[in-house]
Amino acid sequence: MSSRADAVDPARLAQWCVEHLGSLPVEEIFRSGHLSAVIGLRLTDNREVVVKIRSDTPRTAACVEVQRRMFEAGYPCPQPLTGAEPFGEDVATAETYVPGGALLPSAGNAARSFAEAFARLIRLAPRPTEVSPLEPAPSWAAWDHVEDGLWPCPENHEVDLNAVAGPEWIDDAGRHARDRLRAGESEAVLGHCDWLAGNLRWSGDALLVVHDWDSMTVDSEAALVGFAAALYSTVSVDELATVEDTERFLDAYGQARGRELGVDERERSWAAGVWTRAYDAKYQAVVGQPITSLSEGEARERLRRSGPDPRRP
The missing domain is CATH 3.30.200.20 (Phosphorylase Kinase; domain 1)
Incomplete structure (x- = not known):
């Protein structure tokens, strides 16, 4: 507690x-x-x-x-x-209080169920101009923060992620993801940036309830979808999406909204997923926890799918 x-x-x-x-x-x-x-x-x-x-x-x-x-x-x-x-x-x-519900939908339908629930949320959410400002974004979604350094300040203010060097591969992953996100522009929408399995409950494959509405933020649809696709789970609330799970989510999301993600959208979704998981990995490294949110090999593969590094000519 x-x-x-x-x-x-x-x-x-x-x-x-x-x-x-x-x-x-x-x-x-x-x-x-x-x-x-x-x-x-x-x-x-x-x-x-x-x-x-x-x-x-x-x-x-x-x-x-x-x-x-x-x-x-x-x-x-x-x-x-x-x-x-x-x-x-x-x-x-x-x-x-909304009690009960399963932690996960059925294993074979997890990507589709999570993606359809997220697409419905994006569709029903008010426009950003219709509600009070939601800035700043939660730190794990704040790739465009205005603070000094690569990483934003965590909500608990206990550590400075920029004061600790490395691991180099995590910093490189976060920097690449941020730069790729900065290279694209699209309309801002409202969405949930902490689409973890632990924040949802299911009745079979039907969504029962979504919790943690403090995690609403404003970003491009591609970025918000990317966060969700990287954070949800198909097997356990303690395990995040694999690369293949993320791929299936992105496909299912396009089907749910009635329009496939375009090449640029899809690449920026991959970049957003790298950002949020690299942020968590950096935090884990700085506070001395095992790094479980991202591995170096997985970061490399996810970044490959996000397109060329915008910093390179």
């Missing part, structure tokens, strides 16, 4: 629920979280809700706004019950 979740005071939480939900908690269903404290509660009026507590940033309110719009459009996500309301120095939001 994260220190943030563990430190939430039950009395303050109960008071917040009364003020913003009109009911006291009578049972804690679960408590978890990483960047946020995520607490499932049963209230005296028998509602089951999830309260999320995190740092107060303009992004939080904007993400709740997008989630509400998606729920109203019929997309399978928890219904927001509040906006971003003060909780001490942080803010908290509440949403309906």
Whole structure:
């Protein structure tokens, strides 16, 4: 459990629920979280809700706004019950609790199921100009950040990824991916940039619910599809997509939207996938964890599919 979740005071939480939900908690269903404290509660009026507590940033309110719009459009996500309301120095939001569901769709249909769910999300999402600004993007998706150095600052601010040299192949992969993404331009759309299997639940091959709406961001469709294609899983929530899995996702996404990805779109999707996994690999290396998000050989193969290095004549 994260220190943030563990430190939430039950009395303050109960008071917040009364003020913003009109009911006291009578049972804690679960408590978890990483960047946020995520607490499932049963209230005296028998509602089951999830309260999320995190740092107060303009992004939080904007993400709740997008989630509400998606729920109203019929997309399978928890219904927001509040906006971003003060909780001490942080803010908290509440949403309906959606329990159950399988971690993965059936193995043979995983790429198609994940891709169709993502295509529907992109199709139903409001235009970026219709909602409040969502900047800055989460660090693992912030290839176009304006900070100094190659890598953006992680959300927890505990480390400076640019202060530690190497591994050289990770830095090279991130730089190549960033430059390839910068070389293309297309219309910005709204999408989910953390399409991990752990954030989705399934009823057979049908999508039951998508969680983690704090991961909404604005980018090109190609980049957002690339993040999703590199992060989803076909076998386990602990394993990311293989090169072949990513290829199948990109094919299925084109079919789901009714138009195949063009050559430039596809290459930029591969580059975006390299960026997000290289970022995670760099973080793992800097904090002394095993590097599991990307291997040197896989980075080389994914970069090959992203097209020529724009830095080379």
